[in-house]
Amino acid sequence: MPDEASAGDYAAMIEDLRGFLDRLSSARPSPEAVRCLREALTGWSAELDRSQVPEHDRVFGRLAGLPGRGQTMSPRLEIVETGPDGSRGTVRFGRYHLGRNGAAHGGSIPLVFDEILGQVARVNGRSLARTAYLRVDYRSITPIDRDLEISARLVSVTGRKYVVAGELRDGPVLCAEAEALFVELRPGRP
Numbered sequence: 001m002p003d004e005a006s007a008g009d010y011a012a013m014i015e016d017l018r019g020f021l022d023r024l025s026s027a028r029p030s031p032e033a034v035r036c037l038r039e040a041l042t043g044w045s046a047e048l049d050r051s052q053v054p055e056h057d058r059v060f061g062r063l064a065g066l067p068g069r070g071q072t073m074s075p076r077l078e079i080v081e082t083g084p085d086g087s088r089g090t091v092r093f094g095r096y097h098l099g100r101n102g103a104a105h106g107g108s109i110p111l112v113f114d115e116i117l118g119q120v121a122r123v124n125g126r127s128l129a130r131t132a133y134l135r136v137d138y139r140s141i142t143p144i145d146r147d148l149e150i151s152a153r154l155v156s157v158t159g160r161k162y163v164v165a166g167e168l169r170d171g172p173v174l175c176a177e178a179e180a181l182f183v184e185l186r187p188g189r190p
């Protein structure tokens, strides 16, 4: 993990990357702008080639206190309250997550549910659990570019099985709800 000082820089870089992806996805760049961006990207890739590490040493997605654990794969999730039986937070789908007509892409919604439901399945020292199923019901359009409320609650624990449910809301409007089963891994299982 980076030290405290560089963790701040890393967090800011991840936010910049989110902003970049939003801008890229809503741009219609000129051929000259594309060439210029490509050149810059090639330089950044070469820089990163110098610091590739094995999975265990990665930083991306492993910074617990940061929105979305410091990764950009799923929309920006910020947990504001967490406990043994549930958690709640805000999530913002950017322009990068646009499906069509102002609505978030249907595939980006399970990504966030897997994150927040998976975290509930893992709190309080519970061992590593994997998603066995994740069911999402889309109740209403999920808007992009504004903070939405998201919550997860532990429904049941049966042996190694954790059922967790979640809701995604835009104020009074229920956008989507989810249910997932997480199964605690057997000892020694990768």
Ligand SMILES: CCCCCCCCCCCCCC(=O)SCCNC(=O)CCNC(=O)[C@H](O)C(C)(C)COP(=O)(O)OP(=O)(O)OC[C@H]1O[C@@H](n2cnc3c(N)ncnc32)[C@H](O)[C@@H]1OP(=O)(O)O
Binding pocket: 061, 062, 063, 064, 069, 114, 115, 116, 118, 119, 122, 129, 130, 131, 132, 133, 159, 161, 181, 183, 184, 185, 186
């Ligand atoms: C900042 C710090 C970083 C940390 C990150 C923090 C959080 C990150 C959050 C992100 C989180 C992201 C997380 C991810 O995305 S994890 C990635 C996505 N998930 C996977 O890749 C999982 C692939 N599947 C498996 O590995 C196995 O199938 C598992 C482990 C799930 C079970 O294989 P295992 O051999 O262990 O168990 P078993 O087969 O004996 O079954 C045991 C029981 O479970 C019941 N069962 C099983 N499957 C299903 C099903 N589909 N529907 C209904 N029931 C099912 C089964 O009937 C049985 O019930 P019972 O007969 O005992 O009653």
